[in-house]
Amino acid sequence: MALQIYNTMTRAKEVFVPQEPDKVKMYVCGPTVYGYMHIGNARPVIVFDMVRNYLEALGNEVRYLTNFTDVDDKMIRKAEEMNITVAEVAEMFISAYQEDLTGLGVKPATMNPRVTESMDMIIEFIKELEEKGYAYENGGDVYYRTGKFADYGKLSRQNLEELHFGIRIEVDSRKENQEDFVLWKAAKPGEVHWHSPWGNGRPGWHIECSAMVREYLGETIDIHGGGQDLQFPHHECECAQTEALTGKPLSNYWMHNGFLNIGEEKMSKSLGNGLLVKDIRARFKAAAIRYFMLSSHYRNPLNFTEEALLSAEKSAERIALAESNVKHRLELAPEGADGEASAAVAERLAAIISSFHARMQDDFNTPDAITAVFDWVSLANQTLAKTDAASADFAALLKTFGEMNAVLRLTPEVEAEAATEEIERLIAERAEARKNKNWGRSDEIRDELNSLGILLEDTPQGMRWRRK
Template identity: 90%
Template structure:
């Protein structure tokens, strides 16, 4: 089965065929860096990281770009509040954003172009639109002439007459029509600005992505992604800008993830209900957060609650424990890995991984792909319970898990566990207490280690420990 992607532009699933076989050009709208990442923003981050992972897992070279909007009205206000420069605000929150990405088990993008480093290409793009009659200057600002682009509204499925009632902008007499949107904004006194043919100013929001895509990925890309809230006006405006200039589709496939809700409201900074990722990461591991995000199909709304995260944590720990137990048993095998996996294990693994790929190829159906992972957990536990199992079975199980986990990231790579002297001392003391049948002291030490984040496991092969 070929990979099927639901294309927002056509409102249907389509077979994914990249323009160049084996190579995928993918752009996902990034953050405006005026604050810390909230959990609602973490959803597209994890969703499109998973999409990129699967494309790479299936043999594609993915050029993955996500931008940083490092100058706009919100950033100027934040700089004023903090009494620092806009550039300082950007550096602070880009660093925090990247730390959150790492904490979520998200791989870095191929490139993170910034608005402030892309000014020449943005100005050139606007000039070309103006030359073609799609842009006009008024009072130092430059606007896009929506009425000239016949397909404006095709992505959001709205016509131009209806749009003027839904556009949330103040009436501006400088515009030819209310739905025209700004490409270049004249600078107010004291604001950060750049020189342009229209005077000192800075770009509007929508133009940056069009310019960056053209510069770094070409006139048409394979996949353009982002949250559902970006479909209109942001992505609609991107389409209008680029396609007016090139006469070609901006993207062959448009992907939008659904909202993350808290209660009955979309989670966002503007509503004040945004829980910060940096705070959530203090309580939950990356695997638990990723499990929560991927347990619902990316196009569906997802309801956030602490209870849901706690449930996800237990599920992710169950998966991690199965993998950890397999590694432990494999380390104890005196002969190392010899021969091939048994036919029974090999056949079941083939069915499990085959089902995993079938679900992922169906528009990245991660909930059902996770079900396949739990089929693997059950097989792993059954195999571990069999004392006669050969090490080759353990190795085959771990290899199959790596294929699935490299996509979903439910058990992110951890640094090698090294116990501190205090942990080692307590573990040795507990062993002595157990030897002397001092069960009360043994339990006390277990609780003490638990408070240090150390989980002890008594197995038939001896005592093991791991960090929670």
């Protein structure tokens, strides 16, 4: 079996072959942090967490980046509305976002680069585009010259002539062509800004991801992911920016998840129809929300209803109950757990895990993979019904379930696991900050950990942590 991924660029399933054996470079566009995460945002978060988990289950080391856009027009408006600084808006909603990730059982990314911490690399990227003739300045704004990049539109299958009819474009007399997009925005009086060769300003949206990908992952990555709505213009513009400089593909595989709809409309903050994750988490555990999200293929649209979540909750509870009962049975009689499982149980478990992988390797077909999980539930319940079942059978059951659940994360303990992973990520980031004598960031992380109820202790063996 070989993993096949549907590549948006080619509109076909392709065998996944990373550039470097057993190592995957993966980037997923993160949020603009001007509000709380809504349930529509949670779909790509959970989908690409699952993708990353499965790649790791196949033995790959995954370097997984997702960014924070922490300066933006919407953030400036939010700061004015709340009468606080843009930086304070960012810290408030990044903290809330990370809390939601933990509450959804999502593992921390390898790195979360922020736009405000990446300004030098962004400005350098724009300068290189300008030197090559792909960018031009007008009145302190810098635009990308789309007409010079012959492949503009290849990802979304659009061409420049059709864009006039298919996309509403606000006429801007400063542009050579109306399809040109902004790389650098001149600052208005009183706005947050950075110094640049073109005057004070801030970056456009699309350039941020191109610069971060090149800086932290290289010129070509293995997988670039995001929601379907990012395919155009955001990902199209990323391709144009990066490939104009490198002459190489930005990503070898492009993945896009379908919309989460409420009624007939896509969920989004801008439409005002987004249900907040923090409110949904108050009613439903991570296992139920993840089950709901993964019960449909990631490329298909998914309709959100309370009934669907309640159904997902019941299904997740069936899985958790079976696992709990198997664990309990093994705890009652642990002797012989390291022995061989019975032939009947071993044979069925081999078929279950083979089926699970076959379905996951078909473009991450999670709804069918969940069918394999319920085959496991049936086998677990049948084995539990036998008073003479061997401990080795229960140990084998747990091992197989663990392999599947490491990918899907459908049981209650995933929230605690995610919390521990986030704490360890923060401690590692603090250690790096201290190594680089970045005392301000070190103190920020210490305060963040303290707010989470985590105490740090220096020991001869290194830093340790414990809960208050």
